[in-house]
Amino acid sequence: MKFDTIIIGGGLSGLTCGIALSQKGQRVAIVAGGQNSLHFNAGSMELLGNVDGEEIAHPVEAAQRLQPNHPYRKVGIDHLEELAQEAKTLLDKAGLTMSGNAKENHWRITPIGVTKPAWLTLEGLATVASSQLPWKAVTLVELEGFIDSPLQFVETNLAAQGVQVKVARIAPAVLTQARRSASEMRATSLAKILRNHQALASLAAEINQVTTADELVLMPMFLGLDDDALAALQAQVKPRLAFLPTLPPMVPGVRIATALQHYFKMLGGTYLLGDKVVDGLIEDNTMRHITTAKLQDVLLKADNFVLATGSFMSGGVVADFTRIYEPVFGLDVEAPANRADWTLAEVMDDQPYMSCGVATDDTLHALKEGKAVKNLFAIGSVLSGHNAAVQGDGEGVDMLTALAVAHRITNRQ
Amino acid sequence: MAATTQTTFASANNFEQCLKCSICTVYCPVAAVTTAYPGPKQAGPDGERYRLKDPKFYDEALKLCLNCKRCEVACPSEVRIGDIIQRARMQHPQRPKLRDVLLANTDVMGTMATSMAPVVNLTLGMKPVKAVMNATLGIDKHRTFPAYASQKFETWYRRHAAQTQESFSKHVSYFHGCYVNYNYPQLGKDLVTVMNALGYGVHLLEKEKCCGVALMANGMHEQAKRQGETNMQSMRKSINELKRPIITTSSTCTFTMRDEYDHVLGIDNRDVRDHLSLAARFIYQLIDNGEVKLAFDPNFKMRVAYHTACHMQRMGWAIFSTQLLRMIPGLELIELESQCCGIAGTYGFKKENYENSQAIGAGLFQAIKEADPQYVATDCETCKWQIEMSTGVPVLNPISILAQALDVEKTKQLNQN
Ligand SMILES: Cc1cc2nc3c(=O)[nH]c(=O)nc-3n(C[C@H](O)[C@H](O)[C@H](O)COP(=O)(O)OP(=O)(O)OC[C@H]3O[C@@H](n4cnc5c(N)ncnc54)[C@H](O)[C@@H]3O)c2cc1C
Ligand code: SF4
Ligand code: SF4
Numbered sequence: 057m058k059f060d061t062i063i064i065g066g067g068l069s070g071l072t073c074g075i076a077l078s079q080k081g082q083r084v085a086i087v088a089g090g091q092n093s094l095h096f097n098a099g100s101m102e103l104l105g106n107v108d109g110e111e112i113a114h115p116v117e118a119a120q121r122l123q124p125n126h127p128y129r130k131v132g133i134d135h136l137e138e139l140a141q142e143a144k145t146l147l148d149k150a151g152l153t154m155s156g157n158a159k160e161n162h163w164r165i166t167p168i169g170v171t172k173p174a175w176l177t178l179e180g181l182a183t184v185a186s187s188q189l190p191w192k193a194v195t196l197v198e199l200e201g202f203i204d205s206p207l208q209f210v211e212t213n214l215a216a217q218g219v220q221v222k223v224a225r226i227a228p229a230v231l232t233q234a235r236r237s238a239s240e241m242r243a244t245s246l247a248k249i250l251r252n253h254q255a256l257a258s259l260a261a262e263i264n265q266v267t268t269a270d271e272l273v274l275m276p277m278f279l280g281l282d283d284d285a286l287a288a289l290q291a292q293v294k295p296r297l298a299f300l301p302t303l304p305p306m307v308p309g310v311r312i313a314t315a316l317q318h319y320f321k322m323l324g325g326t327y328l329l330g331d332k333v334v335d336g337l338i339e340d341n342t343m344r345h346i347t348t349a350k351l352q353d354v355l356l357k358a359d360n361f362v363l364a365t366g367s368f369m370s371g372g373v374v375a376d377f378t379r380i381y382e383p384v385f386g387l388d389v390e391a392p393a394n395r396a397d398w399t400l401a402e403v404m405d406d407q408p409y410m411s412c413g414v415a416t417d418d419t420l421h422a423l424k425e426g427k428a429v430k431n432l433f434a435i436g437s438v439l440s441g442h443n444a445a446v447q448g449d450g451e452g453v454d455m456l457t458a459l460a461v462a463h464r465i466t467n468r469q
Numbered sequence: 470m471a472a473t474t475q476t477t478f479a480s481a482n483n484f485e486q487c488l489k490c491s492i493c494t495v496y497c498p499v500a501a502v503t504t505a506y507p508g509p510k511q512a513g514p515d516g517e518r519y520r521l522k523d524p525k526f527y528d529e530a531l532k533l534c535l536n537c538k539r540c541e542v543a544c545p546s547e548v549r550i551g552d553i554i555q556r557a558r559m560q561h562p563q564r565p566k567l568r569d570v571l572l573a574n575t576d577v578m579g580t581m582a583t584s585m586a587p588v589v590n591l592t593l594g595m596k597p598v599k600a601v602m603n604a605t606l607g608i609d610k611h612r613t614f615p616a617y618a619s620q621k622f623e624t625w626y627r628r629h630a631a632q633t634q635e636s637f638s639k640h641v642s643y644f645h646g647c648y649v650n651y652n653y654p655q656l657g658k659d660l661v662t663v664m665n666a667l668g669y670g671v672h673l674l675e676k677e678k679c680c681g682v683a684l685m686a687n688g689m690h691e692q693a694k695r696q697g698e699t700n701m702q703s704m705r706k707s708i709n710e711l712k713r714p715i716i717t718t719s720s721t722c723t724f725t726m727r728d729e730y731d732h733v734l735g736i737d738n739r740d741v742r743d744h745l746s747l748a749a750r751f752i753y754q755l756i757d758n759g760e761v762k763l764a765f766d767p768n769f770k771m772r773v774a775y776h777t778a779c780h781m782q783r784m785g786w787a788i789f790s791t792q793l794l795r796m797i798p799g800l801e802l803i804e805l806e807s808q809c810c811g812i813a814g815t816y817g818f819k820k821e822n823y824e825n826s827q828a829i830g831a832g833l834f835q836a837i838k839e840a841d842p843q844y845v846a847t848d849c850e851t852c853k854w855q856i857e858m859s860t861g862v863p864v865l866n867p868i869s870i871l872a873q874a875l876d877v878e879k880t881k882q883l884n885q886n
Binding site: 090091244248305331348351353376377 | 474476490491492494495496500501502504505507508511515541542543544545546547743750753754757782783784785786788792804806807
């Protein structure tokens with residue numbers, strides 16, 4: 057079976073690359089071994105939030121100071137702004153309206169109520185212009201039995217910034233039935249019940265009872281999975297209502313994942329969900345074909361291949377007791393040789409293992425035994441050279457490396 | 470310290486690989502429509518931890534699982550959640566109700582019914598009969614029973630096809646399944662037409678038993694296992710002695726025999742699995758390898774929406790059917806978003822499940838209405854009943870569409886050797 061390009065991995069980077077190539081008329085297949093880590097995304101994209109321990113307001117400008125092996129160096133620091141704009145347009149075409157731009161970060165509110173710099177945030181979610189909260193007072197909506205939002209942390213963290221916090225408890229009858237299944241009082245489960253207009257109206261009524269029109273109300277985002285429930289609720293309640301992300305799986309992240317998968321398929325892309333690439337043949341520094349667990353002896357062939365298998369959590373790189381390796385093709389990995397050097401004692405430190413990943417040349421071709429594989433690129437979190445948790449650049453690296461590689465593939469034709 | 474370190478997972482159905490991410494529950498069609506079902510994470514790996522400690526933690530809500538396996542498709546950690554749930558149900562058997570025994574024994578029902586097809590079809594369709602079935606058996610009165618054919622596929626095959634099959638140089642065995650045999654022999658006839666045109670003789674297995682999927686769903690695992698062993702024996706003979714691979718036209722029978730025999734029933738099918746394929750995949754591979762060629766009727770025109778059945782999604786094989794359909798020049802293909810139709814074999818026939826079943830399928834029915842195709846194509850027979858009953862749009866197996874679209878004589882000539 058032959059495609060123009062085959063992408064291995066169906067997360068943010070794989071989907072972005074697949075969409076960009078499909079838009080250019082390529083026949084693209086994405087092999088996705090299960091759903092992806094977008095399900096743990098809080099609805100924001102980060103481009104660059106921290107350089108050398110300093111929180112960043114202007115990511116494009118600050119990128120000049122990045123370490124020499126950072127993936128942005130391989131897409132070209134001069135191209136960051138243009139690629140970031142292209143990424144935003146792509147998200148918009150997929151039906152995801154996001155606010156923000158690459159020149160200037162805004163600050164998002166995390167599920168525990170602290171602020172973090174962000175590049176793009178899905179509409180509806182609470183954002184502020186700087187790390188200092190401008191609010192005098194907010195009302196937090198607490199839903200009885202809801203297990204996916206640590207509101208006490210939010211309360212404490214907002215109060216620490218001098219915000220006066222009032223908690224308004226609600227227990228809408230429409231969700232009573234759901235409360236019987238205590239383990240399933242989750243954001244994504246409730247969002248399915250709240251697709252129903254009547255259910256939504258009764259939620260709005262409950263909120264109106266415990267709030268007044270002049271309040272700023274923050275509520276965990278347990279609605280709006282794939283519908284317009286957010287806007288509908290905002291229109292039905294008296295106060296100004298903004299949403300906070302919850303614990304995973306997060307509604308905004310699932311929304312982004314769903315929208316991108318839909319858009320890719322709408323453009324004619326083939327999304328092989330639930331299959332896994334198990335092997336490939338590399339000869340003369342060229343990837344000839346790959347095999348998957350489900351298609352077995354039907355070989356997948358393409359002019360170009362893109363590795364977008366994510367980091368440790370998704371199995372793109374694996375650590376065992378002796379080494380860190382890339383499990384599918386045995387590609388070169390950048391990682392400290394000595395296991396003791398993978399980690400530092402303090403969990404919040406810049407953990408070295410977080411920067412481990414697949415080694416690439418200057419144009420993001422994956423390396424095997426020191427040589428670039430001519431038609432195999434690596435993109436997204438599988439790449440080495442940065443620590444997304446510390447540098448606040450995860451989604452930026454995913455999307456911008458994906459777009460840069462898509463350009464290289466289409467220019468090559 | 471232990472002498473060796475365990476570096477790989479060792480539990481059944483990848484139970485210990487679960488990260489507790491809850492992604493599976495986001496994609497469960499049952500949990501989406503009823504809070505009575507706790508969802509795959511809770512029913513599967515979470516509940517299993519407790520059940521391993523004490524079987525009394527078994528939760529009756531597990532019978533609401535459709536066994537659609539969409540949780541497994543979504544799980545990033547390859548946990549076989551559906552298999553864990555099926556095995557838990559198997560280990561906590563309940564005496565099946567008379568209705569479930571009837572629904573599950575597709576071949577007994579079929580044998581009785583085909584011999585009296587006109588009478589049975591008429592009575593099954595009558596309002597008073599439906600009301601009685603609803604009240605006494607718990608079969609939902611809204612359900613239209615699939616019509617029974619007046620001649621079994623096997624009978625047709627022996628009378629009209631068997632004699633000519635040896636004349637071909639290449640051969641396959643055909644596992645037709647209960648549905649082709651009793652309800653819709655036309656699909657079996659279409660399969661024979663297509664394979665003959667490609668230069669393959671089609672043969673029945675020495676002994677074919679219902680794959681057992683309905684038995685498993687209704688708690689009759691011992692019987693399912695016996696039938697499975699019989700099928701494996703016939704297939705071994707076909708593969709090893711007769712050198713004939715086995716093809717099927719039902720995604721669910723194929724999935725059951727390739728995967729659930731091993732994962733749920735504990736039948737050793739390793740030597741058979743790779744020789745057992747869906748006809749769509751088998752034919753696609755022949756074309757992809759340049760071994761056969763197709764010639765199409767230039768006047769053929771059809772607007773088709775393809776529905777990915779749950780087990781087709783789980784096998785990852787929908788691509789073969791859609792690629793095959795795309796080869797037909799006069800065919801316009803719309804690929805529907807992959808989602809459950811709600812029937813899940815015998816599940817949707819039960820009165821207590823009818824409402825959930827239709828609620829689950831609502832999204833698909835709406836998508837079909839919007840696509841407004843002439844036909845829906847799908848590889849699963851129970852999806853066919855559900856979609857036809859709920860949307861009124863006729864449903865065909867891709868093999869039947871291929872049979873209609875081919876210029877059979879020309880294809881025969883192209884593949885003579
Ligand atoms: C998704 C998730 C969310 C959670 N959320 C919370 C929370 O919010 N609050 C909370 O309090 N707790 C939470 N927990 C639970 C908490 O993370 C665990 O209780 C805690 O991490 C357990 O630590 P551990 O070191 O005992 O086990 P683990 O962190 O699981 O470590 C076990 C280690 O042992 C290794 N190992 C296994 N077998 C062997 C062997 N034979 N030889 C050598 N090594 C072996 C494994 O590879 C692994 O590295 C959560 C857990 C998960 C999975
Ligand atoms: S098999 Fe289907 S119905 Fe059962 S838990 Fe999984 S997703 Fe839900
Ligand atoms: S079974 Fe899979 S999808 Fe479900 S919680 Fe566990 S790891 Fe996540």
